[in-house]
Amino acid sequence: MRRVTLRNRFFRSMFIFSSILSxxxxxxxxxxxxxxxxNQLIETSKLHxxxxxxxxxxxLDEGLRxxxxxxxxxxxxxxxxxxxxxxxxVYNMSGEIVVDTDGGVLPEEFSPEEIRGxxxxxxxxxxxxxxxxxxxxxxxxxxxxxxxxxxxxYVGVWNLRFFFSLLLWFIGLIVFLFIVSEWHAxxxxxxxxxxxxxxxxxxxxxxxxxxxxxGTEIDDFARFLSGVxxxxxxxxxxxxxxxxxxxxxxxxxxxxxxxxxxxxxGYIDFILSGKAGKITKKIKNNLxxxxxxxxxLEDRILNILKFSRGEVVGELRFEPVSLNILVEExxxxxxxxxxxxxxxxxxxxxxxLPSVYVNREKIRxxxxxxxxxxxxxxxxxxxxxxxxxxNGEIVLTxxxxxxxxxEERLESVFERFTRFDLxxxxxxxxxxxxxxxxxxxxxxxxxxxxxxxxTTVMLxxxxxxxxxxxxDTGNR
Amino acid sequence: xxxxxxIDDEEDILNLIRDILSAEGFEVETSLSAEYGITLxxxxxxxxxxxxxxxxxxxxxxxxxxxxxxDRFKDIPVILLTCRGELRDKVLGLESGAADYITKPFTPDxxxxxxxxxxxEKEDGxxx
Numbered sequence: 001m002r003r004v005t006l007r008n009r010f011f012r013s014m015f016i017f018s019s020i021l022s023x024x025x026x027x028x029x030x031x032x033x034x035x036x037x038x039n040q041l042i043e044t045s046k047l048h049x050x051x052x053x054x055x056x057x058x059x060l061d062e063g064l065r066x067x068x069x070x071x072x073x074x075x076x077x078x079x080x081x082x083x084x085x086x087x088x089x090v091y092n093m094s095g096e097i098v099v100d101t102d103g104g105v106l107p108e109e110f111s112p113e114e115i116r117g118x119x120x121x122x123x124x125x126x127x128x129x130x131x132x133x134x135x136x137x138x139x140x141x142x143x144x145x146x147x148x149x150x151x152x153x154y155v156g157v158w159n160l161r162f163f164f165s166l167l168l169w170f171i172g173l174i175v176f177l178f179i180v181s182e183w184h185a186x187x188x189x190x191x192x193x194x195x196x197x198x199x200x201x202x203x204x205x206x207x208x209x210x211x212x213x214x215g216t217e218i219d220d221f222a223r224f225l226s227g228v229x230x231x232x233x234x235x236x237x238x239x240x241x242x243x244x245x246x247x248x249x250x251x252x253x254x255x256x257x258x259x260x261x262x263x264x265x266g267y268i269d270f271i272l273s274g275k276a277g278k279i280t281k282k283i284k285n286n287l288x289x290x291x292x293x294x295x296x297l298e299d300r301i302l303n304i305l306k307f308s309r310g311e312v313v314g315e316l317r318f319e320p321v322s323l324n325i326l327v328e329e330x331x332x333x334x335x336x337x338x339x340x341x342x343x344x345x346x347x348x349x350x351x352x353l354p355s356v357y358v359n360r361e362k363i364r365x366x367x368x369x370x371x372x373x374x375x376x377x378x379x380x381x382x383x384x385x386x387x388x389x390x391n392g393e394i395v396l397t398x399x400x401x402x403x404x405x406x407e408e409r410l411e412s413v414f415e416r417f418t419r420f421d422l423x424x425x426x427x428x429x430x431x432x433x434x435x436x437x438x439x440x441x442x443x444x445x446x447x448x449x450x451x452x453x454x455t456t457v458m459l460x461x462x463x464x465x466x467x468x469x470x471x472d473t474g475n476r
Numbered sequence: 477x478x479x480x481x482x483i484d485d486e487e488d489i490l491n492l493i494r495d496i497l498s499a500e501g502f503e504v505e506t507s508l509s510a511e512y513g514i515t516l517x518x519x520x521x522x523x524x525x526x527x528x529x530x531x532x533x534x535x536x537x538x539x540x541x542x543x544x545x546x547d548r549f550k551d552i553p554v555i556l557l558t559c560r561g562e563l564r565d566k567v568l569g570l571e572s573g574a575a576d577y578i579t580k581p582f583t584p585d586x587x588x589x590x591x592x593x594x595x596x597e598k599e600d601g602x603x604x
């Protein structure tokens with residue numbers, strides 16, 4: 001739809017309407033005036049026609065006996081026309097023309113009956129008034145009929161000049177209507193114009209608030225709009241501020257967390273390298289655990305930071321990994337914790353499982369997260385870890401006899417920051433991370449649970465190198 | 477014996493660096509701030525500088541700018557040690573005149589290797 005301002009629309013409709021109205025008026029006016037004129041003309045002409053008929057009527061009887069006389073009458077009649085008549089024609093009672101001031105074709109024919117029977121007739125032909133007037137002799141006999149031609153121009157008023165001045169008046173009126181419509185439209189739509197002007201200024205940044213006082217409902221609209229815009233602006237600024245604060249926070253946290261880690265890891269490596277002094281094998285093994293955990297801590301910090309920034313998995317390097325060995329390692333690391341919680345550990349790892357092509361650290365992290373949850377939410381009972389092969393997939397399940405998750409919460413369990421049980425520690429990122437990791441490996445994670453009956457989490461890996469080709473899942 | 481100047485606001489990190497590098501045979505001088513680092517530069521004339529970027533007071537960038545515009549010190553190779561690992565910072569660091577960039581946490585071996593490489597390059601450059 002073409003865009004047009006309210007003012008223009010208003011102006012256009014007003015102008016067109018009033019113009020049509022004035023055209024109609026003018027046409028009516030023109031024809032009314034014309035009719036009045038004609039009537040006036042007829043009235044004034046009567047004087048002259050009567051005069052001529054009465055003057056010449058009697059002469060005609062005498063004069064028509066001789067041709068010379070006819071010519072004389074004709075000449076006299078010709079002059080009698082003065083400025084009133086263009087032509088005068090005289091008929092006799094047989095319908096023949098006896099005198100004609102001019103020659104030529106008659107614009108209108110009259111029948112003998114009309115000529116004989118006429119009392120007084122006016123007719124309007126093109127722009128000429130025709131008057132038929134009979135000559136009644138003194139003894140009451142209808143002897144002749146005079147036909148008078150009066151063109152409207154002869155009136156003096158009704159001519160081209162008059163028409164042009166009328167046209168000029170008409171044009172003047174149109175211009176006047178134009179100006180009035182323009183003014184009126186402006187006046188009526190001023191509130192709207194004012195509003196759009198202020199909006200334009202606001203958009204350009206020259207104005208921070210929109211306010212009109214026109215005394216119409218537009219004022220309320222403007223107030224509402226202004227309120228909305230101000231709120232939006234404010235929210236936007238807030239958003240930008242918070243975002244910046246978040247970035248700063250991440251930078252600070254990053255630094256604060258990585259620094260102690262650097263010192264700790266550095267020293268562990270240093271000691272393990274033997275350069276601090278000789279160490280026993282036992283010490284070496286224990287320190288290796290510490291070192292591994294510190295690395296894990298480092299990974300988690302990086303993950304959290306990436307999560308906060310919006311990236312998730314990042315780039316992954318893959319290698320063939322024995323799932324069983326990885327699971328064993330995780331279990332060993334957590335053995336103490338499982339015992340402390342009074343839980344029984346059941347391990348059913350299928351022998352001879354083919355390797356999975358994965359990123360070792362990520363999968364370890366996933367397994368740890370799942371195990372962590374199992375330990376956290378199981379007060380007593382057992383944790384069962386199983387690995388097996390099925391339908392071209394390697395499956396790892398972790399089942400616990402814990403408190404379980406209600407069915408309606410099951411779907412949102414993989415969402416970030418959702419926690420079912422707030423009494424336990426954790427950020428709610430664990431399973432979300434697991435899901436991201438499995439997606440990056442083109443694998444799958446499933447969860448089955450019932451409130452009060454425990455939970456089973458299942459990780460599925462496709463066999464073969466194509467299956468587990470992961471990639472950066474992209475920034476959020 | 478080659479001399480290394482390490483500047484970092486964490487004492488543990490400085491101790492770690494000192495322990496690692498001493499065990500490798502380097503002489504190590506440390507400073508907790510950039511300002512004091514400049515003082516040490518004049519007294520100590522190190523062969524290489526390890527510089528943390530996030531320092532209180534004068535920060536690492538400022539320090540780098542100062543020494544690179546000083547004829548006495550501009551040829552000393554500087555390794556930037558910092559937590560910020562973004563590519564942008566690395567490029568900026570190298571463009572500002574640093575010779576290398578290591579992110580924390582680092583491995584002692586990695587650190588030693590980088591130092592040795594840079595010192596060797598410098599030596600080759602001088603011998604030409």
